[in-house]
Structure formats: structure tokens, C-alpha cells
Amino acid sequence: MQGLGELEAAVMNVLWDAGEPLKVRDVLERLDTGKQLAYTTVMTVLDNLHRKQWVERERIGKAYVYEAAFGREDASAQALRDVLDSSQDPHAVLLRFVESVSDEETDLLRAALRKKRIRRR
Structure with a gap:
């Protein structure tokens, strides 16, 4: 962490x-x-x-x-956020991360992004 x-x-x-x-x-x-x-x-x-x-x-x-004070998942998500915030090229970091995920993790990411898109409407 x-x-x-x-x-x-x-x-x-x-x-x-x-x-x-x-x-x-x-x-x-x-x-x-x-x-x-x-x-x-x-x-x-x-x-x-x-x-x-x-x-x-x-x-x-x-x-x-x-x-x-908060859950393990929240701490992990914040750690990822910190990595992106401290990067000079967060776009490249995200792309490298996406290249490393499994098919199951890809499906989870897609579902989460769809859910986020629906909430914004």
C-alpha cells in the first residue's frame, strides 16, 4: 500500500x-x-x-x-489514483495498465465504465 x-x-x-x-x-x-x-x-x-x-x-x-477508517478496496483505489496523479503521463500509465489486465479484469473495467456512463446521464 x-x-x-x-x-x-x-x-x-x-x-x-x-x-x-x-x-x-x-x-x-x-x-x-x-x-x-x-x-x-x-x-x-x-x-x-x-x-x-x-x-x-x-x-x-x-x-x-x-x-x-476505510476499506481495503478504498485504499487500493486511492493508491491507483495517487499513481495517476503523480505521473507526468497518466494516459501512458493507464494504457500500460490496460495492456496488463486479464480478460476477466477487462470485462470488469468495461462494466464499471458503462455503469459510470449511465450514472452521469
């Missing part, structure tokens, strides 16, 4: 997969990074993600619970 470090992306995946607010300890227990992580490390990552507006948090008792 663009704009996130490896550990931040792993934490986001835990939150998206959970589908419910989690405490720091819950996130730590579900993380599978292949490394032993400290509670404070995960707490810092969640705090950073909150500051970056990737997660929302609510205090329950003495602890915060965290949940994703």
Missing part, C-alpha cells in the same frame, strides 16, 4: 481482516510478520496510523480500540 511501511501495511491487514475494533494486544496477537514485536512497537504503529488517518480509535476504559 502506497504511503505505508511494511509493518503499517501488516497492521492494516489485521484490522481489515478483523472486521471489528481491536485493542493493541489483539493486533499484536494476530500479526504474523515473522518477527517478535513489542507491544509498544504495535502501539506506536497504531498511533502513527491514527495520525495519518488510516485508523480510527475510541477509548474504552483505559485502552483504545482501533479500526480501519
Whole structure:
């Protein structure tokens, strides 16, 4: 995910997969990074993600619970948008992307474009 470090992306995946607010300890227990992580490390990552507006948090008792501020698909779509916005030639990027998609993905793109065209009328 663009704009996130490896550990931040792993934490986001835990939150998206959970589908419910989690405490720091819950996130730590579900993380599978292949490394032993400290509670404070995960707490810092969640705090950073909150500051970056990737997660929302609510205090329950003495602890915060965290949940994703938006869905995985929204994050992926925004990453694609960021690539286009940062490109000097977004037309070329889109053409290269279209050349790389499968037949099934082509059908999905066509259906989405038809849907968008209908909504604009």
C-alpha cells in the first residue's frame, strides 16, 4: 500500500481482516510478520496510523480500540489514483495498465465504465 511501511501495511491487514475494533494486544496477537514485536512497537504503529488517518480509535476504559477508517478496496483505489496523479503521463500509465489486465479484469473495467456512463446521464 502506497504511503505505508511494511509493518503499517501488516497492521492494516489485521484490522481489515478483523472486521471489528481491536485493542493493541489483539493486533499484536494476530500479526504474523515473522518477527517478535513489542507491544509498544504495535502501539506506536497504531498511533502513527491514527495520525495519518488510516485508523480510527475510541477509548474504552483505559485502552483504545482501533479500526480501519476505510476499506481495503478504498485504499487500493486511492493508491491507483495517487499513481495517476503523480505521473507526468497518466494516459501512458493507464494504457500500460490496460495492456496488463486479464480478460476477466477487462470485462470488469468495461462494466464499471458503462455503469459510470449511465450514472452521469
